[in-house]
Amino acid sequence: MHAVGLSIAMGLYFWFANLRFGYTFSGMLKQPLSVALVVGLLTGKMADAMTIGAGVQLMFLGVTSTPGGNVPNDPALAGTIAIPIAVVVGLSAQAAVALAVPFGVLGVFLDQLRRTINATWVHMADNDAEKLNYRGIYLAAFLYPAIMGLIIRFPVVFAANYFGQGAVQSLISIIPQWLMHGFEVMGAILPALGFALTISVIGKKTLLPYFLIGFIAVMYFKADIMAIAVIGTCIAFLVRNNALKEEA
Amino acid sequence: MxxxxxxxxxxxxxxxxxxxxxxxxxxxxxxxxxxxxxxxxxxxxxxxxxxxxxxxxxxxxxxxxxxxxxxxxxxxxxxxxxxxxxxxxxxxxxxxxxxxxxxxxxxxxxxxxxxxxxxxxxxxxxxxxxxxxxxxxxxxxxxxxxxxxxxxxxxxxxxxxxxxxxxxxxxxxxxxxxxxxxxxxxxxxxxxxxxxxxxGMMMMGALSASYVTVSTPLKLHVSGGSTIVLQTILDSMFKGVLPLLAVFSIYWFMEKKGPRYGIIIGSIIVISLVGSFFGIL
Structure with missing residues (x-):
């Protein structure tokens, strides 16, 4: 696919995924694995796209839970910029992760901007309720956030993709080895942020031993994630009565 | 009714x-x-x-x-x-x-x-x-x-x-x-x-162990020509001590100072680059 076409497609994809149309559907659409699928279809390099997508996904696995809707890192912005550029330029998965890091952070600010602007539609809905204008409330809930979203989101990803390919190509050739490795290290540490955030939101220090059980089961006994999920559910059933003894 | x-x-x-x-x-x-x-x-x-x-x-x-x-x-x-x-x-x-x-x-x-x-x-x-x-x-x-x-x-x-x-x-x-x-x-x-x-806690533990993959390539040369690989020593003490340290330092920071992502992400970037430059991480 032509560079312009791909850039437009990615801009639209980022707009649609972060529009959050479809609660859990869009939650998954934001993930790098989903972005990679679309990049694969558009570029015809499905295998490359999925491999790179898997690498970028690992970094964002910790931030799938967004308590209170506060994203510490935006996988969609990172994915729609890093994955297509990496596929077209032919970067490794590690280099794609390095590219994804800064955009993931930038995405947080875009989301804050969106939720600030969204307050406007609630005030419009207040007026519509007064006038019994049902259509107005639906438009405020669905159409206006969509239009505003297109204006604040599309240009960022379009421009990054359109101008990014060339820039990244020349950048990669001059980047020193230690810096490249530094980005890899970042990708290895960053998931910790998401996990720490979730622990902090669960907010029960008395439950920290369960964290260690999960950690050691994988580290020492090489348990599958699925196995931990089943064991965790069983333990949750067994200890549920503790909730009644706690605090009161 | x-x-x-x-x-x-x-x-x-x-x-x-x-x-x-x-x-x-x-x-x-x-x-x-x-x-x-x-x-x-x-x-x-x-x-x-x-x-x-x-x-x-x-x-x-x-x-x-x-x-x-x-x-x-x-x-x-x-x-x-x-x-x-x-x-x-x-x-x-x-x-x-x-x-x-x-x-x-x-x-x-x-x-x-x-x-x-x-x-x-x-x-x-x-x-x-x-x-x-x-x-x-x-x-x-x-x-x-x-x-x-x-x-x-x-x-x-x-x-x-x-x-x-x-x-x-x-x-x-x-x-x-x-x-x-x-x-x-x-x-x-x-x-x-x-x-x-x-x-949730167990999943966070399991996922931290799988996906926080920070390790150190540091080797110490001791007299007599043999080298000690630091990661091997760390592993023999407690496997995954570095990932654990990463998760809990961030958790501890958030508990003390609130979820200040800018500072946390900034620190991760600095630690990663400095660590990589000196061959510690």
Whole structure:
């Protein structure tokens, strides 16, 4: 696919995924694995796209839970910029992760901007309720956030993709080895942020031993994630009565 | 309901399957789209109640306006599990429309009372456990370059979560607010939250062990020509001590200073680059 076409497609994809149309559907659409699928279809390099997508996904696995809707890192912005550029330029998965890091952070600010602007539609809905204008409330809930979203989101990803390919190509050739490795290290540490955030939101220090059980089961006994999920559910059933003894 | 017997002129006004389904779809499609800092999900909650409000208060425009306004107040929860709140609100509106003594504040306080606890369950089960589990299952396929690694999570996660929401809104509408208040009283909901948190904690531990992969390449040359690989020593002490350190330093910082992502991410970047430059990480 032509560079312009791909850039437009990615801009639209980022707009649609972060529009959050479809609660859990869009939650998954934001993930790098989903972005990679679309990049694969558009570029015809499905295998490359999925491999790179898997690498970028690992970094964002910790931030799938967004308590209170506060994203510490935006996988969609990172994915729609890093994955297509990496596929077209032919970067490794590690280099794609390095590219994804800064955009993931930038995405947080875009989301804050969106939720600030969204307050406007609630005030419009207040007026519509007064006038019994049902259509107005639906438009405020669905159409206006969509239009505003297109204006604040599309240009960022379009421009990054359109101008990014060339820039990244020349950048990669001059980047020193230690810096490249530094980005890899970042990708290895960053998931910790998401996990720490979730622990902090669960907010029960008395439950920290369960964290260690999960950690050691994988580290020492090489348990599958699925196995931990089943064991965790069983333990949750067994200890549920503790909730009644706690605090009161 | 007893009012309909004493006052036969009040026609009973029941919601049909259609209004409940519409409420389900409107909220599931748009519950994050119009989310704002001011009142979060208030707008979409109100929009999802519109079909029911139209039906219940057909001949009373003032009652329609009041109903809209009462659902435009601050509201925020996790959308999948939070669908149960919609069911209860629908049941309460239905009773109110049929003459039961239910005040505006009764409906609002049930909603606000439930949104926190249910968000707690939803965040730890739907987003912190279910989503990473499903993604983890498909990552190996994606690594091998298979498109299935992208299709699988999208289809499975969407269907599973939407099905859960659908069951919850149906069931909570049928049982009404009585069921939930009794749940709150007998501590059932506390148990569910506690269990969800236990599962969430274990998943965070397991995922940290799998995906926080920081290690050190540092080698110490000792006299006599032999070298000591630091990572081997660390592993023999406690496997995964560096990932554990990473998670808990960030956790500790957040507990002390609040979720200041800018500083945390900045520190991670500096530590990574400096560590890489000196060959420590």
């Amino acid at each position: 007893e009012n309909t017997e004493t006052k036969p002129e009040v026609k009973t006004n029941k919601l049909s399957k259609k209004e409940v389904n519409k409420a389900f779809w409107i909220y599931q499609l748009g519950c994050e789209e119009s989310n704002s800092y001011e009142r979060l999900q208030s707008l979409i909650f109100c929009a999802s109640m519109i079909p029911a409000i139209k039906k219940l208060y057909t001949h009373d425009e003032d009652a329609q306006k009041d109903a809209l306004k009462r659902h435009l107040v601050f509201f925020n929860t996790e959308g999948t599990i939070g669908a149960s709140i919609q069911g209860i609100a629908l049941a309460m509106e239905e009773e109110k429309a049929n003459g039961a003594e239910i005040s505006d504040s009764a409906i609002t306080s049930i909603k606000t009372g439930l949104m926190g606890p249910l968000a707690g369950i939803g965040d730890s089960v739907i987003w912190a456990a279910l989503m990473p589990i499903i993604i983890s299952i498909f990552i190996p396929m994606a690594k091998q370059g298979s498109a299935l690694g992208g299709v699988g999570p999208l289809v499975i996660y969407t269907i599973v979560t939407m099905y859960i929401s659908y069951l919850l809104i149906k069931r909570s509408y049928r049982l009404g607010k009585a069921s939930i208040t009794s749940l709150l009283q007998n501590g059932m909901i506390k148990q569910v939250i506690y269990g969800a948190n236990v599962l």
